[in-house]
Amino acid sequence: MNLCDTMELEEIIREENKVYAVPELLDQSVHMHYCPGCSHGVVHKLISEVIAELGITDHTVGVSPVGCAVFAYNYIDVDWVEAAHGRAPAVATALNRLWPENVVFTYQGDGDMSAIGTAESIHAANRGENIVMVFVNNAIYGMTGGQMAPTTLIGQKTATTPYGRRVDLNGHPLEITNLMPLLDGTCYVTRQSVHTPAAARKTKACLKKAFENAIAKRGTSVVEVVATCNSGWKMSPEKANEWMAEHMFKVYPLGDLKDTTKEQ
Amino acid sequence: MIKVRGAVTVNTDRCKGCNLCVVACPTGTLALQRSEVNDRGYHFAYMANPENCTGCCSCAWVCPDACIEVYRVKTEA
Structure with a gap:
């Protein structure tokens, strides 16, 4: 680089x-504990931006899960409750x-939402609670060391399915987001990703819509x-993003599954 | 002709060297610092070819650790 540059x-x-700019709500004084390249960081960033843009920082409460995102309350500077x-x-x-x-939102992983918390998630959606449920699905139990999750793909190798997930032994992947549109309480159900800049922008727009629904109590x-x-x-x-685009999107295709705000 | 010039700043303390910004950058501006590491031992990202940057923000959108800030100016060339 020369002097002119x-x-x-x-x-x-x-x-x-x-x-x-880095979102103000994301606390820069603490290092996020996530592994390098983890999608959680991007989702945290998008949620911080959406909350700040909607001007609801003072009265937003997050509910953090058990799983990799358990320390979410340390990173996003709004009120939190650990469930x-x-x-x-x-x-x-x-x-x-x-x-x-x-304005209340939950931040859940696949273990939290589609394994131990299936009943709570489905019933909250069925009651039509005015909340946003952010569901981060990475098809594995990351925090405990990469065991099989209900959302693990058929044939996917994990610590507990070393020869790949088998239907006869482990059952089918649980596509819990596909169940949500069937419930009358839900107003907006969408599946997005954050692997490219375009996908991240789209996810931000979806999160914004979801928070607006919560504010409007839809x-x-x-x-x-x-x-x-x-x-x-x-x-x-890098390879994980490619693998996700190649394999995960076949089972979990991206796009809106339900949007009642369009019909109104 | 209007020329767009951009620049990014990387918070090297926070950067974990995941390489996602380097992959997302359409102009080949960014690279990981091969010869240096930060306090936590990661090869952080830096502007290897600063003259290529257009300030498109692709790197900042995909950065999981929110280390990147982007600047852009339009100049009459």
Whole structure:
């Protein structure tokens, strides 16, 4: 780099030229514990941006799950409640009913939402609680060391299915987001991803819509984010994104599954 | 002709060297620092070819650790 380029860079890097800033709600003083390349970080960032843009920072309450995202309350600077494993929608129900002016969202992984918390999730959606459920599906139990999850694909190798998941032994992948549109309480159900800049932009728009539904008290919004777990899948972050696009999107196709706001 | 010049700043302390920004960058601006590591031992990202940057924000959107901030200027060339 010659001197001329250095001077020009200094001219570009000025506050008035900033087009992308780190979201203020994301606490920069703590390092996120996620593995390098984990999709959770992107989802945290998008949620922080959406909350700040909607101006609901003062009265937003998150419910963090058990799983990799258990420390979400350390990273996003809004009010949080830590729920027991799988019970985030039940806690969110209470928070929303006791303080209806609050905007309540749950942040759940596949173990939390589609294994131990299936009943809570489905019943909260069926009751049409005015909450946002963010469901991060990476088809594996990342925190405990890469065991099979209900959402693990057929043939996918994990610590507990070393020869690949078998239908006769382990059953079929549970596509819980596909069940949600059938329930009358849900107003918006979508499945997105964050593997490319375009996908991340789209996911942000979906999250914004979901939070707007919660503010307008239209019912339950479910935003599934098909995510990677490169450590659990034993791949580089780059390869994990490619593997996800090739295999996960066949079983978990992206797009809106239900949107009642369009019909109105 | 209007020329767009961009630049990014990387919070090297937070960067975990996941390489996703390098993959997402359409102009080949970013690369991982091969010869240096940060306090936690990660090869952090940096602008290897700063003259290529157009400030498109692709790197910032996919960065899982929110380390990247983007700047853009339009100049009459």
